[in-house]
Amino acid sequence: MLFRLELNDVLSGALARATRAAQGGELSERRRVKVDVLDELLRTVDVRLHAVATCELAQDAVLVFPAQAAALVHFGLEGEGLLELETGQRAIFRAGEVVIVPGGAQATMAAPGEGPRTFSTIMEGSRLDVDGLLRFTAGDGATVVKTVCAVVSPSYAGGLDLFQHLTAPLVQESGPGLAPAFELMLGETREPGFGARTVVEAAMRLILLLVLRRHLAEPGVAGPLFAGLRDPRLVRAVGAILRLPGGFHTVQTLAAEAGMSRPVFAERFSKTFGQTPIDFLQKVRLRHAARLLQVTPLPVKTIAESVGFASRSHFSRAFRHAYGLDPTRYRRKFAPEQT
Template sequence: MPRRRLRVPLFKESVPTIQAGEGPAGIVTVCGEIRFEGVGIPGFFAQSGEPMIEHFDGPDGLREHFIVLLAESARPQFGTRPLTEALLKQCLILLLRRKIERGGAPLPWIAALSDRGLSKALHAILHRYSEPFTVETLASIAGMSRASFASRFTKAFGQTPICLLRSARLSRARELLATSDGSIDQVARCVGFSSRSSFSHAFRQAYEIDPLAFRSSSLVGADSTS
């Protein structure tokens, strides 16, 4: 069901806590939000229809990691915020590993990461996005036939290999537009587009703004915060 995001003011070097109800303390629940940015694909967790739950106790639980996390949160000091963020990321990685090992991965792409072929293709898309990949070349990297690769990839990641490749390219392009001085043509070529026109068209479709206008707005935002 849709959940409303509760925002609590973050004071410098502190972690917000919220107490629900007036009675004595009962169940302690730790909630965290991790935002993925940069070269990556948005929406990987959007397919999750319910929360992932892990028990603290047991030989393969997360008790020790959460003890450190809660202790740091209870006594905020210098560096608490970046440390707790790192701990939450560590817990997320361990949680996903356990889900894969138990065969209960709640998202198709989590299980797909244990597939060596699909993992190799995904790695190529995310880290070699400037190369002129096709479904055929990606299938070759995965060691599969074109039809089998396209079907398994789309089922696992919720979109076709080429759509995912375009998303990776545009994500990197948006980062370059905001942080580099390269021309629009240079950015387009850097992320694998053959022409400025095709790049601009894809960028407008994805972000509803022209690349040049996006760069201008990014520069205005940077000046206002400097």
């Protein structure tokens, strides 16, 4: 099940103002460009959660998470846990903290300490609670570590992978004001009722988005989730696409925006973001089109033109390839009131 979250202009504007204030007033032109791009990114963060589950571990248990492409996120609800990748990186997390585990490697979770351990995979000892909330239990005895976890794949405007530079578990305090969200999740996992999964997922998305916002706000975008945005030249090119996805963009115009030669820009962009500039441009355009299909009654031809496609047929083919449905069926499924 996919969940799209759009941060509104008020939230984004507030972040930009707070960042400017933290920098002591007026920003350099380079810093202002980056803040404006981060503002755009916040508006278009797309958070997708899959396989939401509760994990409960006894002191003698080790829970094994098989390797998968997407990242895994845990929200600590009770106790203190140790997450370790098969590559050797490890992290301690506590109740009220979020830990993001990069994809591509097997991970284990246990309570810190010595003594004999029983290993089990996430599918052993699993059961469905009320309303389809999956629960994994491992070990004998009382629960000493409890998390809510999900496979998560955020992206920038449907185009950039936030976690591609993450190589070790990242532990992040949830920050002030989010204790009620953790308490809500804890209550729903203790006594799940009707709509429990929906409530838990909503709380998870809120906490995760605010964690991402914190990384966006770090001076110089120092956080590992945003390593790809450290080059101000690439930031200018990404910003040009995000601000006007339907504009006339080519590798040459984007290279000029970045102040780089065409071949150097193309190589640097592909190496940094794992895709060509044109591939990223198309993903952003299609993401913007999907949003317009959901929230406006504009004809498909008009939407296609507004996001930079010369013909409806070309747009429809590209949209179907990206979303699995043609634009009309996508609108009928996700925004029937617009049909």
